[in-house]
Amino acid sequence: MIKKGWGKPFVILLFFMAVVATHFWTTSRYPDLAAKAVLNTNAPLSGLGFSPVVEIKENFSVGEKVFWNTLNWMHTNKKGMMFSFMFGSFFLALMPCLNIRRTKSGFKSSLLGLGIGTPLGVCVNCAAPIARAMQASGYPLQTALAALIASPSLNLVVLMMAFSMFPFHVVAVRILLLLLFILVLIPLASRLFFVREVALQNSGETLCETPVTKNSENVVFADGLKGWEQAVFWSIKAYVFALLKLLWIALPLMILAGFLGGIAVTLLPWDMFHQLDMPTSLGVTALIMLVLSLLGTFLPSPIAFDVILSSILLQVGVPLPYVAVFFFTLGTFSIYAFLIIWRAVSFRVAAFLFLATVLLGVTAGMLSVAGESTLISKARQQLQIAKSSMANANAYDGNDPVTDRTTDDVVDYGILQPLLYEKNVKYTDTPSDVLARTPENISVLQSDFMPSGPPDKRFSRVYGDEVGISQPYLVSYTSFIPSDLAHTTMSVASGDVHNDGWPDLLVMGDHEVLPNIALYTNIGGQSFKRQFLPVTKDFGMVVLVSLADLNADHWLDVVFATYxxxxxxxxxxxGVFKDENMHLLHEKAGNGITMNLGYSDIDxxxxxxxxxxxxGYGPLYINRESSRDYILNNTGQRFEPHALEGLTGETLSAIFADINGDGNTDLYIGNDYIAAESSDEVFIGDGSGNFRAYxxxxxxxxxxxGQSSMSVEFSDIDNDLLPELYIGQIAFSGQYMESMSKIAEKQVPYEAMCSLQGIYGMTTEECLKTMRFRLALVRAAHYITDACENLDDGNEKNRCLIHMLTYKTKCSDESVREAVIFSAHPDDGTAASERYQEVCARSQEVEDNANLSLEHNLEVSNASLNNVLLHRGKEQTAYQDQANERKIGYGGWTWNARFADLDQDGWKDLYIANGYYFPMTLxxxxxxxxxxxxxxxDKTKEYDLEDYSFSSAYSTVDIDRDGDLDIVTVPLxxxxIIYRNENHDRNNSILFTLDDQSTNNTFGYGATVVISYTANGQTIEQRQDVQSSGGYKSFNAPAVHFGLGLTQSIQTVKVLWSDGQTSTIEGSLESGKYYKIIRGKAE
Structure with missing residues (x-):
């Protein structure tokens, strides 16, 4: 109750207490918690913190790692600690205003603490000063302790996050044990063991005096306005003294706890987690759980850290029962809370809370063993029942999306030839009065753009099915293996394979429908026909496609890689592709999968x-010989392989480019992590075909x-003729590093796909059903054992159970292998089983030969914070990373990321494909x-380019020859999906293709085209390279496009050919045209 005469300061302090709490909850805590709930395992971690001030580098000394881990921890807890000190100080300041009625019921006191602590939304470290202030201001000891435990562990947002990331029984056990801790163990221990501490608390003795509280008995507030003035001044004084007192008590202990946590997380042998397995001995299991529980209880974890780190441990292979121990103990208690309770109450109360957390953590692990075993047994039984039912019915139910779907007809070139002839683009000589100066061996042909569509939108989404690209797709259990990127991400290449002026599309299709390579012939920019390729099912799964003229006959050849x-x-x-023209590029050593091809005249x-x-298989395994990269030197008769030396990484992207500006072709290789400060490798070329390590x-x-590089680009983004390097990787921070809520705004729930974009050919109800199935597969990929429980469709549930058991048993479960056969179409059962066995065999082989520690695995999960833009000016030698500064650091799960002038204003824009099913949001x-x-x-929405599908590969190409670049994506x-560019602003452009008849590099790969023109009285230059490397499993047609804004002509075109020769064309070349620059044979 409020003391008589103390109503005024009580109202003032309570008002500002509510203001502080509301401000913290609405602007910081709950937005950040909501963001963490959306980002889950993609939230940036480092040591014991989120969004680190400094990334911990591998070459740091132990002392440096401890120091920076401590600083990162303090930075993560900064806002929460500020709130805890400010909020806790109100309890101390309010102490003279209140007569606190203490109940004799420890249960009621604990229940009050549960009610106070649950909505606070602060971690156990931040809750400790608040609990200390509550105890010091006279609240029952049970109330203070209950609030301390409830705040971090029973917060509603944290619990909702946990339910999405763990099996239901694991979260339910945690909640029940926490309620047992708060409502039973704390009251019981207070009655039986802490009689002296409780009696001291209930005696009303002042436990935390300040100069204000000492003299509070003599304070009398006047009536009227003067009394309010007195109350304001008294409240300010009381609050300041309370804040200083609380800081004096708790701040040094906070720094000490952060330091101890920094030592622990630095010296912790993380490899022990990687070696953990479930032994047959219950005693050994309990001992392991006890050690983990002690560690989890000690670490001063920030809020939600327990959920996110535990989920990461689960994904890198730590058994669920051990994860359940960490999941309970991390965040429930900590060394900081222990130190606070020890100093404020007594050592034995602090020790009780510590040991109770440890023992309850072991209990949570043991209970999860039983729950896990029950769910796996139930899944096996369900698959067996489904198998028996189908066998007894002796009939297939006909509801299998693998084969029961429409597909496009494959036609021979003979059928296509009349259509191509009719639509063939005619080039004419560029008039002589247009060309003021042209080198002797150079001729220039031109062709007008086709008319553009109505500018009612910036981009129009066109589904392939609408224009003849009906390559079937399926989201299946083998599609959702996150570590096997080879067939869970797609591939596309564009280029004119018929030399008729229209760019065609070569795509990697669904691996469930073999052969999964398809060539789509462009019929006048309006429709496509699938052309026959001599690739059979015997080649297995195609994982990479590209187009390049390898035999120098001026016709683009099909080049592809297999699983x-x-x-x-x-x-x-x-224009015809015959079986006798199929050749192996070279005999490869090992079974490494080629995920990147690049073409250039390096010598x-x-x-x-x-x-x-x-x-080889993924970023958790390094220096495997199967991952060795090669240069294939063209000898004229064959491609001679030369292995690149050095540590092998998991290469996903590479680009040929003159990185150091010496006129020779260098090689930048983007690796998906090789356990170093930077995973990428650079090789400097000497112009003779030789490379040395940078x-x-x-x-x-x-x-x-980067550390998880998946795309590399080399492009001039500021028109200074000095290209920048852009490295795309897993980048969930970027320019939004200090605002996790902004990152979360970029993510949407799976169901939102149906309202934001929809699935072609599906009703809203069908879409929602499909998205629930996909989310179940994602959750199964996160080792969530009950992920399939809520699926109603029998076929979907069986496939989901197969997927879940594949993860849980590491492909060793015989019931899963049998289920693969019966769950597929009768005509496809054996093939489906073989594909499954192939994927599993590769997974098991890599698992058996793993050579990366869990510490490195955790670095992989959390090393990448932003994409990298390496820029250097004309007066600079070294590159500087300016990605965040230029607002392109955030890319999400960045796959293909390339620059192109999509709005044709003269400046290259950036388009990033980042669709992936591993996150539990889209x-x-x-x-x-x-x-x-x-x-x-970021103008994604304004330009009608929102796309929430699982897109990893795309090609920018002028499909309809209207002069602007369209985007062709190949989602999983x-x-x-074709995003047709409508040139909304009606800006001008000009395009060039090269025809090099003087060398065998017929399309001019590696050449540089520079144009010069005048706009607004200024001379402007733009540069574009003819590239056939870089990006992620994506290739653009060999043409260079320049947006010109309102400029209608250019004055100069300079071509730096790949052999080092330069050709300069001067005149007045009009926009709105394609120009073909032909270099004739030398006389």
């Missing part, structure tokens, strides 16, 4: 050489790369518009 490791070329015979001998980037001491370019692809002042704006979970 078995072999790479092939089908030489183009004037300036006039022919096309190749880079072959190989991938050395910072020798080269001094400051080439800071994110749209991103469009960053270049503002022309060095900055980019949708048919092909």
């Amino acid at each position: 078995g490791g072999n790479n092939y070329v089908i030489y183009n015979d004037h 300036k001998d006039g022919d096309l050489d190749l880079f072959e980037g190989n991938w 050395s910072e001491e020798q080269d001094g370019l400051n080439l800071r790369g 994110a749209s692809n991103l469009f960053y518009r270049n503002k022309g002042d060095g900055q980019f704006d 979970d949708s048919s092909v």
